[in-house]
Amino acid sequence: MITQPSLYSRVAVSLLALALSGFVNLAGRAQDIAGGASVFLASAEVEAKLGKGIFTPAPNRAHAPKHFEKKTVARSVRAAHPQRPTTTTTTAGNTQTTNNGGDSGSRPLESTRPLGGPARRVMVAEDYNKQGDAFFDAGQYDKAVESYQQALRLQANYPEAYVNLGETYFNLGRYDEAITVEKQAIQLKPDLVAAYRALGHAYLKLDRSAEAIDALKRALNLVANDSEARTALSLAYYDQGVAAYNAGKYDDAVAAYQQAVSLKPDYADAQNNLGDAYRRLNKFAEAAEAYKQAVRLKPDSVDAYSDLSQTYDKLGKYPEAAEAYKQVIRLKPDDAEANNNMGYALGKTKRWPEAIVAFQRAIQLKPDYAEAYSNLGWAYNNIGNFNAALEPLKKSIQLKPDLPEGHFNIGVTSFHLLKKEEALAAFQKTIELKPDWPAAQNNLGVAYGNLGKWKQAIAAHKEAVKLKPDYGGAYYNLGVDYLRIGDKKAAAEQYQKLRTLNPNNANVLYTLIYNKPAPANKP
Missing domain, CATH: 1.25.40.10 (Tetratricopeptide repeat domain)
Structure with missing residues (x-):
């Protein structure tokens, strides 16, 4: 359920491939997933041109007891x-x-x-x-x-x-x-x-739910089809689930809500709360099933559709997430966050024109929505319209100077517009705001390399692989950095690390180091 804009925005982050310029006799470069010749610029989760969006999970909002109505x-x-x-x-x-x-x-x-x-x-x-x-x-x-x-x-x-x-x-x-x-x-x-x-x-x-449960179970033991007792017992388990959930006892909450829906299968609120409890346990597949039941039973529930869409996001089911957000918008068309989030899901499925429309709608509804401006720039970057991307990205950091994703995306845009100093400044600001972001550290190294500052590039790429030890793109870049300062031995060490992480890039790096193709028995 989206209740606070800052908690439910998806800030999409461009991870477009950046090329290290100025290489002499180092023409070979790693291939990104999109097939372009350049150096990997990969996030902490994926190595892809598509980009990384910040997914902020729903806050642990308290569940409210129903009481006996x-x-x-x-x-x-x-x-x-x-x-x-x-x-x-x-x-x-x-x-x-x-x-x-x-x-x-x-x-x-x-x-x-x-x-x-x-x-x-x-x-x-x-x-x-x-x-x-x-x-x-x-x-x-x-x-x-x-x-x-x-x-x-x-x-x-x-x-x-x-x-x-x-x-x-x-x-x-x-x-x-x-x-x-x-x-x-x-x-x-x-x-x-x-x-x-x-x-x-x-x-x-x-509110003595344990004693209520005991009494009502005795009633059902005597007459199993007593509908009034079943309904009341379902409510008692619901309230027990509420108490457990609010105390952070999510396993107990799941057990209680399951009892509630087993007694009253059409209990939409219990299904929704069951989904919340599963989500707190990181059981997103189970959460999605519970939310699906909730929206089936209560198709006009904005909260249930919002919860379902966010769970699909966590599962990486972006087409399903986009469809769920459409339902949120159908029920609540003036929800800026839902429009922004739908745009994010559409972007993750490469439906960029639709994503752009959604981000523009979010901005129209909420003109000070920094995250939506950043996402709009992200979308323009992904269709190669870097000039169009720059204006909304600058607006995003004007509205929210401490938004690391906005600065990151400006760095990507500036690189493609050949504004090397601006790209470096943007990535430096990103790291200042979010030093534990592997992709930003990698990009900072790329920006330093573009300006011939190889020692600084090495430091940034070392930090990237420290933060993400399986970061193939950063190992490749680090190998290139070492070659640029003449440290062939250190470059070869990066090649050895890269062999298991990304054999194709390892082959390219081997060729750069030894000026010959990698042996057939080499990865």
Whole structure:
């Protein structure tokens, strides 16, 4: 989910091949991936003309607990109040109703008749329970409490009345009292599903997810297809996942969110959070699957599509990332970051004209978007339009002087425009801002070499291979540097290191050192 522009921008970095000029009798040069004759200029991740973009992962934003959304519940045990059969007799003009059975030991109805008056019915526990039901259904919860309490005074072993009283307490926000009476119901009737369900609801309201899970699991053990209990249990696991995630316990969060979605497969928010937890564990393939479920269930979720697109970025699935960003933009067309990020993904798939349009749109939406200006320059560099690249790149560092990628790309552009001093200054600034960037150290060495400053070039290329020991392009350049100062032995040492890293470039360097082709048995 993109929430802060600086955290979600992709700043694309040109890794266009730079040629060391001024070589005498050193015409052979390494081939870049694009096939041009030049020296490798490779990033810490890839050696390619396409370039390197900074991928800033999404921040570890906190997950929010859902809590139990129900403010009120419907009564669970209406069916627990059966009508008792009665008989009516008429004697000497007087009508008398008699109870022929009881409910849970309810006291039988009595008939009293004041002298000279009609018979008067006496209410028993069941009647008060039914009266409570009527008050409950009318939303008169205080009166319902009085009726249920009266039922329990008349009949203490009445579990259904305890359940109803607990649910009334729930609707009044008296969750601790609800827990107490639901436990009493369970004590009286251990197989009463409604009591376990109501107990779980009350625990959820108090954020006591572990106890809620226990109660709701017991309900499902009794009635496996109780949809209300399943939904509540899914929520309980969701909140457990939230707590684990926010505590940095991502494995526990995954386990809890998996339980939530197994109980409620259409739980889009749980799927999205599951993706977040996987992503924190660097399990990007699993994260992508979870996010795909989230967008399937909730196709209008900007957050889910944003998370999915960033995960595709991490997997290097740039066509899929571009399509996901298109969905973000469909839902939120004025999202500058999404337009910029889509441009980055399009660039990584070499769809440069589309990338340029996306970067321009990002700048239109956010005129002070330094990263988008840098990316626009990166795109122009990759289509060979270096004059067009220079203006947005200068704008990027004007807006954000400490943006290393902007300075790096200016160095690339300046090199191709044969502005050697400007290229050197740009790479020096890049290193000042980001000294641990292998590609920038390599380019700095190239810039020094272009000005004939070979000792400085050697120092920069040594730093590049120190930062990235498998950096074939930098080893090649270092070998060339040593040749330029007449140190053939040191150049040969670079050849030996390069043999396993890049046999083709090793052959070229061998020819430069010995003025003859590499032997057939040499790589």
